[in-house]
Amino acid sequence: MRVTRRDVTLGLAGGLLPVFPAHAARYYDVRDHGARGDGIAIDSGAINAAIAAASAAGGGTVVLPRGRYLCFSIRLRSRVTLLLGEGAVIEAADPARHGGRYDLPEAGIDQLYQDFGHSHWRNSLIWGEDVEQVSITGPGLIHGLGLTRDGPGARWKKQAGERPLSMQGMTDAQIAELEPDAAAMQGLGNKAIALKNGRDIRLSGFTILKGGHFAILATGTGELRIDGLTIDTDRDGIDLDCVRDVLVERCRVNAPNDDAIVVKSSFALGRAITSENILIRDCDVSGYDMGSLVDGTKRTTQEIAPDRDRVTGRIKLGTESNGGYRNVRIEDCRFTRCRGLALETVDGGVMEHIVASRLTMQDVTTAPLFLRLGDRRRGPEGTGVGAIRDVVISEVDARGIDHRFPAALAGLPGHPIADVTLRDVHLLYRGGGAAADAARVPAESPDAYPExxxxxxxxxxxxxxxxxxxxxxxxxxxxxxxxxQRRPFLFDDVRHLSVRNTPLWR
Incomplete structure (x- = not known):
């Protein structure tokens, strides 16, 4: 029996109708185009044929009923919904085992100021370029078993600031294992979902397990809504790069090895583009052992991320920050066993009009709040220092914080962070700092990677x-x-300071 519109409504494909009403006019069952869903046959050709048929008809819904669909690259097209039914799994094929390859990464990419993963989109399990009115929805699973989390770093020649200082002790061989040569990436897939440009896109309801370098990478994308996803992955969760008009809500993202939800403004599109008008709300981020969010065990054996620092899993603005950020709100979010909120601009971009409110944090592995204006300047000649201004952080409750990492606001000499408000913030630290640490004067490290x-x-x-x-x-x-044994507060080159209702203040 093939899926009909009535079947979808009644729940055969998960009980969800497309978010674009026009897509409900036509349904395309991938099995009618040759998909087997047996976990053995490669089904990406059949799925792409169904997507092409829906697109040629002016739009429609491509349905994946229950089954395991082994795939290489799936190519999204405008005005098409991909509906993952209950029990439907798209499994990323492994080129080493399954006799095929992912779409090749785009040629001719400069890749000077951002790494390979940020600079390519087609070498992904699912990708779309310049698409409009596209949706991926339903209760199914995207399982990135055959994806790689690795890829080359930027070809930027100034090495200061390229990697966290915590990686300084790593050997060349250890770095090469994480950052293989670009030639080794030919035919591999390193993202679960990649979107380049495009507008009016919806991602809702499904789960991503082990998403590669990025579970979701959206670059230059507008009018994007990501709603109700569960992501449990081996590197970045949701990366929003050079985007505008974006809503991320009701998502659970577990990413012990990198950032869970991160906003960037890199040079991936060849120019500095501001990421703006973004709302992240009612989300959970964490650094449990990879895979243990999905299976419900929430294990905590992993202590160290690949950068040799403690597990990550946070919400962050940065590190790539050429274009800056404007009008970003982060509200009603929960952080568990991960690094805290990080707001960073180090590549010349301006960060302004940022609001973070009603955040709760448990077992914070580094600083609960970290604002950093740096001078890495990973960008073309003439890139300046940038700025951070107009930031309001309120109603934060963070507990179980590593004693080494107080909330930190760090600008640069002559380039202060400006107009910051901290209101109704409660911080509970583990304690144990030594008196000798109170005398430390940290180096400015203007061009270091911000952590x-x-x-x-x-x-x-x-x-x-x-x-x-x-x-x-x-x-x-x-x-x-x-x-x-240290003092609670230290203010160095802080002008126009106002402190109220703060018991420890002297």
């Missing part, structure tokens, strides 16, 4: 601020679980 650990153990345990202008603190409560 809370870049400064080492800091000389205060609750809040450390340097090179900040117009800082307002209203209702910051900080505690330690065990005694800490």
């Amino acid at each position: 809370p650990s870049m400064f080492g153990v800091l000389p205060s345990w609750a809040l450390w601020s340097r090179h900040v202008e117009r800082l307002t603190i209203d209702g910051l409560r900080a505690q330690t679980m065990t005694p800490d």
